[in-house]
Amino acid sequence: MSYIIQTKELSKLFKKTAAVDKLNLNVTKGDIYGFIGQNGSGKTTTIRMLLNLIKPSGGTVELFSETVSGGNIYRHLKKIGAIIETPGFYLNLSGEENLDIHRIMMDIPDRSSVDRALKLVGLSDQKGKKTQQYSLGMKQRLGIARALLHDPELLILDEPTNGLDPQGIVEIRDMLVNISKQGKTILISSHILSEIEKMVSRIGILHNGKLLEESSREDFRKKCGQSIQYRVSEPDKAAELIKKLVNGADISVNEDLVTLRITESDNNGKIIxxxxxxxxxxxxxxxxxxxxxxxxxxxxxxSGHV
Ligand SMILES: Nc1ncnc2c1ncn2[C@@H]1O[C@H](COP(=O)(O)OP(=O)(O)OP(=O)(O)O)[C@@H](O)[C@H]1O
Ligand SMILES: [Mg+2]
Structure with missing residues (x-):
């Protein structure tokens, strides 16, 4: 398995409080990794450590299967595009001009990279507009375009859906799925699981600086559990019958609804x-x-919404 990001016992203390507490993150190539946690759970602090913007108090970061050290960090950073919190722009300049300035600063000789990135995020038609006239969603997209400018292998996006309306969220989601299909790995943080659940392949849940769970979305779904509901004429009798058929069945009855928590051995056909x-x-x-x-x-x- 090829790991793009791995952290081992990664920690950050502010004074004596652990904002990030012995984190073991595993992001594999091609993942869209949803990094979920409430406000203050340590997402941005983790991302800052991944990008070498702050020093860990303990533990290690591995990027592209190499432990990050002073000697190789810039080589790694060249392969990463990132947005942390709200991206800032020169508001009196257009989207295109903002990207071109970034291109020059990043020493990217290929001028067509600007147009390519604008196209990828669906901003080609608005590229001449000053960014002060951009909506929040357009700014978020421009931030993603900027992060994509040097064609990175890994995209790290800190809450790119923050503050967007449902339509804006869907647009960002579709866009990121497209970008992922080009072979890029994406780490995306959010404090609202439902906003990004549909696009992620893997989920890590952060709480008070600790990773409570990390698994594929499919495994998560299984863990969340499925139930089957029968709307029947005689619910109590139905529940008794199902209990006899399914060993150890977890059943509840509410008015005319009988709900059975699904386990491997359930057989809907037989029950009906x-x-x-x-x-x-x-x-x-x-x-x-x-x-x-x-x-x-x-x-x-x-609450997931804080
Ligand atoms: N520079 C700092 N100095 C002291 N404490 C900090 C600093 N940066 C973050 N913290 C604390 O670390 C904890 C984690 O903060 P962090 O910004 O990483 O959370 P987050 O998950 O990104 O939250 P949000 O969803 O609000 O962006 C918080 O308790 C925060 O107050
Ligand atoms: Mg944050």
């Missing part, structure tokens, strides 16, 4: 047949996927 054979009318049966947001809230013991 059993109910019908016992003269119970099954009006509806549907699988309910617990939301990742609920799971996140349960894990972190609080």
């Amino acid at each position: 047949k059993l109910l019908v054979e016992n003269d119970i009318e099954v009006k509806e049966s549907k699988v309910i996927q617990a939301s990742l947001e609920d799971y996140f809230i349960k894990l972190t013991g609080g």
Whole structure:
């Protein structure tokens, strides 16, 4: 497995408080890694350490499978594009001019990189407009364009969906999925899981500086759990029958709804047949996927929206 980012016991203390506490992050090539945590959980501090903007108090950062040290950090940084918190621009200049200044500062000889990046984020039509006239979503996109200018292998985006309306979030999401398809690895932080859940392949949940969980989105979904709900004519009788059929079934009854938490051994077909054979009318049966947001809230013991 090829790791693009790995941290080992990465920590940052401010005074005596650990903002980041022994973090072991694993981001593999091609991941869109959702780095989720409430306000103050340590996302930006971690990202600053990844980018060598602040020094860790302990632990190590590995980028592109090499431990980062003073000697190789600039070689690594050349392969990374990043936005931390809100990107700043020269407001009296156009989007295109802002990118061109960045291009010159970054020593990128290829002038067409500006147009390419603007196209990638869907800003070609507005490239001549002064950035003070840009909407928040346009500024976020311009920030991503700037991060992409030198065609990095890894994109690190700190809360790029912050403050955007639902449409803006969908646009950023589609754009990042496209960028990922070009073979880039993306680490994206957010304090709202549902905003980025749809696009990520892997999720790391940070809480009070600690990584509570890290797994593929699919594994997360499984852990969150699925239930199956039957709307039936005789719910109590149905629950009894299901209990007899499914060993150790986790069942709850609410009015005419019988809810069964799904385990490996469940068999929906058999259950429906059993109910019908016992003269119970099954009006509806549907699988309910617990939301990742609920799971996140349960894990972190609080609201995902702070
Ligand atoms: N320079 C600093 N000096 C002292 N404490 C700091 C400093 N930077 C961050 N902290 C503290 O570290 C903790 C983590 O902050 P951080 O900015 O990393 O959180 P975050 O997850 O990015 O939050 P948000 O979602 O609000 O951006 C907070 O308690 C914060 O107050
Ligand atoms: Mg932050």
